[in-house]
Amino acid sequence: MFDPYYRQPMTQPEGSGRRPVEVRGLVKRYGRVNAVDRVDLTVESGDVYGFLGPNGAGKTTTLRMLLGLIHRDDGSIRVFGRDPAADPVTALAGVAGFIEEPRLYPYLSGRANLELLAALDLGGAGRKEIDEILELVELGDRAGDKVGEYSQGMRQRLGLASCLIRRPRLLANGVDPAGIRFLRALLRRLAGEGMTILLSSHLLAEVQEVCNRVAVIDHGRIVHEGALADLETGGSYRLQATDIARAVDALEPLDAVAGLRRELDELTFTLGGDEDTVELTRALADTGVGIRALVREQTTLEDLFFRLTESDADLREAEAAIA
Ligand SMILES: Nc1ncnc2c1ncn2[C@@H]1O[C@H](COP(=O)(O)OP(=O)(O)OP(=O)(O)O)[C@@H](O)[C@H]1O
Ligand SMILES: [Mg+2]
Structure with missing residues:
Protein backbone atom coordinates (compact mmCIF):
# COMPACT_ATOMS: atom_id res chain seq x y z
CA MET A 1 0.00 0.00 0.00
CA PHE A 2 1.12 3.54 -0.67
CA ASP A 3 2.55 5.12 2.42
CA PRO A 4 2.56 8.92 2.27
CA TYR A 5 4.77 9.62 5.28
CA TYR A 6 7.51 7.20 5.13
CA ARG A 7 8.66 7.35 1.61
CA GLN A 8 12.34 8.14 2.03
CA PRO A 9 13.77 10.89 -0.11
CA MET A 10 16.05 9.75 -2.96
CA THR A 11 19.09 10.82 -1.00
CA GLN A 12 19.15 10.60 2.76
CA PRO A 13 19.42 14.07 4.28
CA GLU A 14 22.61 14.68 6.19
CA GLY A 15 22.43 13.82 9.84
CA SER A 16 19.64 11.31 9.33
CA GLY A 17 21.36 8.85 11.62
CA ARG A 18 21.44 11.43 14.41
CA ARG A 19 19.10 12.06 17.29
CA PRO A 20 15.99 14.02 16.33
CA VAL A 21 16.37 16.49 19.20
CA GLU A 22 19.18 17.26 21.62
CA VAL A 23 18.82 20.41 23.69
CA ARG A 24 21.35 21.34 26.36
CA GLY A 25 21.30 24.24 28.82
CA LEU A 26 18.78 26.20 26.80
CA VAL A 27 18.00 29.68 28.13
CA LYS A 28 15.58 32.41 27.05
CA ARG A 29 14.97 35.54 29.07
CA TYR A 30 12.30 38.15 28.62
CA GLY A 31 13.40 41.04 30.80
CA ARG A 32 13.60 39.57 34.27
CA VAL A 33 11.55 36.49 33.39
CA ASN A 34 13.53 33.31 32.75
CA ALA A 35 11.00 31.88 30.31
CA VAL A 36 13.32 28.93 29.62
CA LEU A 67 12.15 25.48 15.19
CA GLY A 68 14.51 28.41 14.70
CA LEU A 69 11.76 31.03 15.07
CA ILE A 70 13.36 33.01 17.91
CA HIS A 71 16.90 33.43 19.21
CA ARG A 72 18.16 31.77 22.34
CA ASP A 73 20.17 33.51 25.02
CA ASP A 74 22.28 30.49 25.89
CA GLY A 75 22.65 26.75 25.44
CA SER A 76 22.73 24.48 22.42
CA ILE A 77 20.14 22.90 20.15
CA ARG A 78 20.71 20.06 17.73
CA VAL A 79 17.99 18.81 15.41
CA PHE A 80 19.21 15.69 13.62
CA GLY A 81 22.68 16.83 14.60
CA ARG A 82 22.37 20.38 13.29
CA ASP A 83 21.81 23.78 14.83
CA PRO A 84 18.57 25.33 13.57
CA ALA A 85 19.83 28.83 14.37
CA ALA A 86 23.08 28.47 12.41
CA ASP A 87 21.81 26.24 9.66
CA PRO A 88 18.01 26.44 9.48
CA VAL A 89 17.44 25.00 6.02
CA THR A 90 19.43 21.82 6.58
CA ALA A 91 18.59 21.40 10.25
CA LEU A 92 14.87 21.74 9.68
CA ALA A 93 14.62 19.67 6.51
CA GLY A 94 12.37 16.78 7.48
CA VAL A 95 10.86 18.69 10.40
CA ALA A 96 7.25 19.81 10.33
CA GLY A 97 5.01 21.31 12.94
CA PHE A 98 3.00 24.24 14.08
CA ILE A 99 2.95 25.65 17.55
CA GLU A 100 -0.29 27.41 18.23
CA GLU A 101 -2.57 27.81 15.22
CA PRO A 102 -1.60 26.38 11.85
CA ARG A 103 -1.24 28.96 9.09
CA LEU A 104 -4.10 28.40 6.70
CA TYR A 105 -5.94 30.46 4.12
CA PRO A 106 -9.51 30.83 5.39
CA TYR A 107 -11.01 31.71 2.02
CA LEU A 108 -9.64 28.58 0.34
CA SER A 109 -10.94 25.05 0.79
CA GLY A 110 -9.06 22.52 2.88
CA ARG A 111 -7.93 20.71 -0.24
CA ALA A 112 -6.83 23.94 -1.95
CA ASN A 113 -4.74 24.83 1.10
CA LEU A 114 -2.91 21.54 0.86
CA GLU A 115 -2.50 21.83 -2.91
CA LEU A 116 -0.97 25.25 -2.48
CA LEU A 117 1.48 24.00 0.12
CA ALA A 118 2.36 20.99 -2.03
CA ALA A 119 3.00 23.28 -5.00
CA LEU A 120 5.34 25.46 -2.92
CA ASP A 121 7.23 22.41 -1.76
CA LEU A 122 9.51 21.08 -4.50
CA GLY A 123 8.63 17.47 -5.15
CA GLY A 124 5.48 18.02 -3.14
CA ALA A 125 2.57 15.66 -2.76
CA GLY A 126 0.36 14.79 -5.73
CA ARG A 127 -3.42 14.79 -5.87
CA LYS A 128 -3.77 11.17 -4.81
CA GLU A 129 -1.49 11.70 -1.84
CA ILE A 130 -3.44 14.78 -0.77
CA ASP A 131 -6.67 12.81 -0.92
CA GLU A 132 -5.17 10.09 1.21
CA ILE A 133 -3.92 12.54 3.81
CA LEU A 134 -7.32 14.26 3.91
CA GLU A 135 -8.90 10.87 4.61
CA LEU A 136 -6.33 10.15 7.26
CA VAL A 137 -7.18 13.31 9.21
CA GLU A 138 -10.87 12.59 8.62
CA LEU A 139 -11.54 15.65 6.51
CA GLY A 140 -12.34 13.78 3.31
CA ASP A 141 -15.98 14.84 3.24
CA ARG A 142 -15.26 18.48 4.19
CA ALA A 143 -12.22 18.97 1.96
CA GLY A 144 -14.14 21.13 -0.50
CA ASP A 145 -15.41 23.57 2.18
CA LYS A 146 -13.71 26.84 3.00
CA VAL A 147 -11.34 26.65 5.95
CA GLY A 148 -12.96 29.79 7.36
CA GLU A 149 -16.03 27.63 8.01
CA TYR A 150 -14.09 24.89 9.81
CA SER A 151 -14.29 24.29 13.54
CA GLN A 152 -11.16 24.72 15.63
CA GLY A 153 -10.63 20.97 15.74
CA MET A 154 -10.96 20.73 11.97
CA ARG A 155 -8.40 23.49 11.51
CA GLN A 156 -6.03 21.60 13.79
CA ARG A 157 -6.53 18.47 11.72
CA LEU A 158 -5.90 20.34 8.49
CA GLY A 159 -2.80 21.82 10.13
CA LEU A 160 -1.63 18.31 10.84
CA ALA A 161 -2.36 17.33 7.23
CA SER A 162 -0.27 20.29 6.07
CA CYS A 163 2.62 18.89 8.12
CA LEU A 164 2.15 15.36 6.83
CA ILE A 165 2.32 16.31 3.16
CA ARG A 166 5.94 17.24 3.84
CA ARG A 167 6.57 13.65 5.01
CA PRO A 168 8.49 14.76 8.08
CA ARG A 169 10.84 12.62 10.11
CA LEU A 170 10.08 14.78 13.13
CA LEU A 171 6.67 16.25 13.86
CA ALA A 172 6.64 18.95 16.55
CA ASN A 173 3.22 20.11 17.57
CA GLY A 174 1.21 21.80 20.25
CA VAL A 175 -1.95 19.95 21.25
CA ASP A 176 -5.13 21.53 22.51
CA PRO A 177 -8.39 20.03 23.78
CA ALA A 178 -10.06 20.18 20.39
CA GLY A 179 -7.39 18.05 18.78
CA ILE A 180 -6.43 15.51 21.36
CA ARG A 181 -9.08 12.81 21.06
CA PHE A 182 -8.64 12.55 17.37
CA LEU A 183 -4.86 12.72 17.50
CA ARG A 184 -4.36 9.82 19.84
CA ALA A 185 -4.99 7.00 17.39
CA LEU A 186 -3.38 8.80 14.49
CA LEU A 187 -0.19 9.71 16.35
CA ARG A 188 0.22 6.16 17.56
CA ARG A 189 -0.09 4.96 14.04
CA LEU A 190 2.41 7.50 12.67
CA ALA A 191 4.87 6.62 15.42
CA GLY A 192 4.38 2.94 14.63
CA GLU A 193 5.43 3.74 11.10
CA GLY A 194 8.64 5.33 12.40
CA MET A 195 7.92 9.06 12.71
CA THR A 196 9.33 10.84 15.75
CA ILE A 197 6.75 13.02 17.45
CA LEU A 198 7.21 15.84 19.93
CA LEU A 199 3.95 16.96 21.50
CA SER A 200 3.68 20.03 23.63
CA SER A 201 0.64 20.28 25.88
CA HIS A 202 -0.77 21.20 29.25
CA LEU A 203 -3.22 18.27 28.93
CA LEU A 204 -1.38 15.79 31.09
CA ALA A 205 -3.84 12.92 31.38
CA GLU A 206 -4.60 12.89 27.67
CA VAL A 207 -1.00 12.99 26.60
CA GLN A 208 -0.03 10.24 29.02
CA GLU A 209 -1.94 7.76 26.92
CA VAL A 210 -0.03 8.42 23.77
CA CYS A 211 3.56 9.20 24.86
CA ASN A 212 6.38 6.84 25.74
CA ARG A 213 8.59 9.57 27.22
CA VAL A 214 7.84 12.88 28.85
CA ALA A 215 9.54 16.00 30.10
CA VAL A 216 7.71 18.18 32.59
CA ILE A 217 8.56 21.87 32.60
CA ASP A 218 7.54 24.36 35.27
CA HIS A 219 8.64 27.99 35.53
CA GLY A 220 11.11 27.42 32.71
CA ARG A 221 12.82 24.46 34.39
CA ILE A 222 12.61 20.75 33.63
CA VAL A 223 11.34 19.08 36.78
CA HIS A 224 11.10 15.55 35.35
CA GLU A 225 12.33 13.78 32.28
CA GLY A 226 12.02 10.11 31.56
CA ALA A 227 10.12 7.11 30.35
CA LEU A 228 6.54 6.87 31.52
CA ALA A 229 7.42 3.47 32.98
CA ASP A 230 9.59 5.31 35.53
CA LEU A 231 6.45 6.66 37.14
CA GLU A 232 5.49 3.23 38.42
CA THR A 233 6.85 3.68 41.95
CA GLY A 234 4.99 5.69 44.54
CA GLY A 235 1.82 7.49 43.63
CA SER A 236 -1.65 8.00 45.00
CA TYR A 237 -3.15 5.77 47.66
CA ARG A 238 -6.52 5.18 49.30
CA LEU A 239 -6.74 3.95 52.83
CA GLN A 240 -9.69 2.49 54.72
CA ALA A 241 -9.02 1.91 58.41
CA THR A 242 -10.75 0.97 61.64
CA ASP A 243 -10.57 4.54 62.96
CA ILE A 244 -10.20 7.29 60.37
CA ALA A 245 -9.76 10.15 62.84
CA ARG A 246 -6.89 8.37 64.58
CA ALA A 247 -5.40 7.40 61.23
CA VAL A 248 -5.29 11.10 60.32
CA ASP A 249 -3.48 11.87 63.57
CA ALA A 250 -0.97 9.13 62.89
CA LEU A 251 -0.27 10.09 59.26
CA GLU A 252 -0.26 13.86 59.47
CA PRO A 253 3.20 14.14 61.09
CA LEU A 254 4.83 11.77 58.56
CA ASP A 255 7.10 13.35 55.94
CA ALA A 256 6.44 10.38 53.69
CA VAL A 257 2.75 11.24 53.37
CA ALA A 258 1.81 14.16 51.12
CA GLY A 259 -1.52 15.68 50.13
CA LEU A 260 -3.44 13.92 52.91
CA ARG A 261 -7.21 14.30 52.46
CA ARG A 262 -10.20 12.79 54.17
CA GLU A 263 -13.11 11.71 52.00
CA LEU A 264 -15.94 10.30 54.16
CA ASP A 265 -14.57 7.04 55.50
CA GLU A 266 -11.41 7.04 53.38
CA LEU A 267 -8.08 8.83 53.33
CA THR A 268 -6.27 9.72 50.13
CA PHE A 269 -2.63 10.79 49.92
CA THR A 270 0.54 10.29 47.91
CA LEU A 271 3.67 8.36 48.82
CA GLY A 272 7.11 8.53 47.25
CA GLY A 273 7.97 4.81 47.20
CA ASP A 274 7.95 1.42 48.94
CA GLU A 275 9.85 2.63 52.01
CA ASP A 276 7.13 5.20 52.59
CA THR A 277 4.52 2.43 52.63
CA VAL A 278 6.49 0.63 55.34
CA GLU A 279 6.70 3.82 57.42
CA LEU A 280 2.97 4.40 57.03
CA THR A 281 1.87 0.91 58.03
CA ARG A 282 4.18 1.00 61.08
CA ALA A 283 2.79 4.38 62.18
CA LEU A 284 -0.76 3.08 61.92
CA ALA A 285 0.07 -0.11 63.80
CA ASP A 286 1.82 1.89 66.56
CA THR A 287 -1.35 3.86 67.24
CA GLY A 288 -3.51 0.74 67.16
CA VAL A 289 -5.29 1.59 63.91
CA GLY A 290 -6.18 -1.43 61.78
CA ILE A 291 -5.92 -1.26 57.98
CA ARG A 292 -9.02 -2.44 56.14
CA ALA A 293 -7.68 -1.59 52.70
CA LEU A 294 -4.62 0.22 51.28
CA VAL A 295 -4.94 0.58 47.54
CA ARG A 296 -2.49 2.18 45.17
CA GLU A 297 -4.08 3.99 42.28
CA GLN A 298 -2.39 3.99 38.94
CA THR A 299 0.09 6.83 38.86
CA THR A 300 -1.04 9.51 36.51
CA LEU A 301 0.97 12.36 35.12
CA GLU A 302 -1.34 14.60 37.08
CA ASP A 303 -0.17 13.02 40.34
CA LEU A 304 3.40 13.35 39.25
CA PHE A 305 2.89 16.89 38.19
CA PHE A 306 1.18 17.76 41.46
CA ARG A 307 4.06 16.24 43.40
CA LEU A 308 6.72 17.94 41.35
CA THR A 309 5.22 21.39 41.27
CA GLU A 310 4.13 21.23 44.90
CA SER A 311 7.60 20.38 46.15
CA ASP A 312 8.97 23.02 43.82
CA ALA A 313 6.66 25.60 45.37
CA ASP A 314 7.76 24.48 48.85
CA LEU A 315 11.35 24.90 47.78
CA ARG A 316 10.74 28.38 46.48
CA GLU A 317 8.92 29.31 49.65
CA ALA A 318 11.86 28.05 51.68
CA GLU A 319 14.28 29.98 49.46
CA ALA A 320 12.21 33.13 49.88
CA ALA A 321 12.14 32.67 53.64
CA ILE A 322 15.94 32.42 53.77
CA ALA A 323 16.52 35.38 51.45
N1 LIG B 1 7.39 37.51 23.53
C1 LIG B 1 7.40 37.48 24.86
N2 LIG B 1 7.65 38.59 25.59
C2 LIG B 1 7.67 38.56 26.94
N3 LIG B 1 7.44 37.46 27.67
C3 LIG B 1 7.16 36.32 27.02
C4 LIG B 1 7.11 36.26 25.59
N4 LIG B 1 6.81 35.01 25.23
C5 LIG B 1 6.68 34.30 26.37
N5 LIG B 1 6.87 35.09 27.44
C6 LIG B 1 6.84 34.65 28.85
O1 LIG B 1 7.62 33.49 28.98
C7 LIG B 1 7.00 32.54 29.85
C8 LIG B 1 6.78 31.23 29.11
O2 LIG B 1 5.79 31.40 28.11
P1 LIG B 1 5.39 30.26 27.08
O3 LIG B 1 4.50 30.87 26.06
O4 LIG B 1 6.62 29.58 26.59
O5 LIG B 1 4.57 29.26 28.01
P2 LIG B 1 3.77 27.93 27.60
O6 LIG B 1 4.34 26.84 28.42
O7 LIG B 1 3.75 27.77 26.14
O8 LIG B 1 2.31 28.24 28.15
P3 LIG B 1 0.84 27.84 27.53
O9 LIG B 1 0.53 26.47 28.04
O10 LIG B 1 -0.04 28.87 28.15
O11 LIG B 1 0.91 27.95 26.06
C9 LIG B 1 5.73 33.21 30.34
O12 LIG B 1 6.01 33.83 31.58
C10 LIG B 1 5.43 34.25 29.28
O13 LIG B 1 4.72 35.34 29.81
MG1 LIG C 1 2.22 27.75 24.71
Missing part, protein backbone atom coordinates in the same frame (compact mmCIF):
# COMPACT_ATOMS: atom_id res chain seq x y z
CA ASP A 37 15.91 28.22 32.28
CA ARG A 38 18.71 25.73 31.43
CA VAL A 39 16.47 23.21 29.72
CA ASP A 40 17.79 19.82 28.57
CA LEU A 41 15.72 17.61 26.27
CA THR A 42 16.62 14.42 24.47
CA VAL A 43 14.21 12.98 21.95
CA GLU A 44 15.21 9.62 20.50
CA SER A 45 14.22 8.35 17.11
CA GLY A 46 10.70 6.85 17.20
CA ASP A 47 9.70 8.55 20.46
CA VAL A 48 6.29 10.00 21.04
CA TYR A 49 7.63 12.57 23.42
CA GLY A 50 5.36 14.65 25.63
CA PHE A 51 6.62 18.11 26.52
CA LEU A 52 4.31 19.01 29.35
CA GLY A 53 3.70 21.82 31.77
CA PRO A 54 1.15 24.35 32.95
CA ASN A 55 0.31 27.61 31.22
CA GLY A 56 3.30 29.91 31.03
CA ALA A 57 5.80 27.15 31.85
CA GLY A 58 7.98 27.78 28.78
CA LYS A 59 6.80 25.13 26.31
CA THR A 60 6.05 27.39 23.37
CA THR A 61 9.21 29.42 23.92
CA THR A 62 11.29 26.22 23.85
CA LEU A 63 9.60 24.95 20.68
CA ARG A 64 10.04 28.32 19.00
CA MET A 65 13.78 28.11 19.60
CA LEU A 66 13.82 24.50 18.44
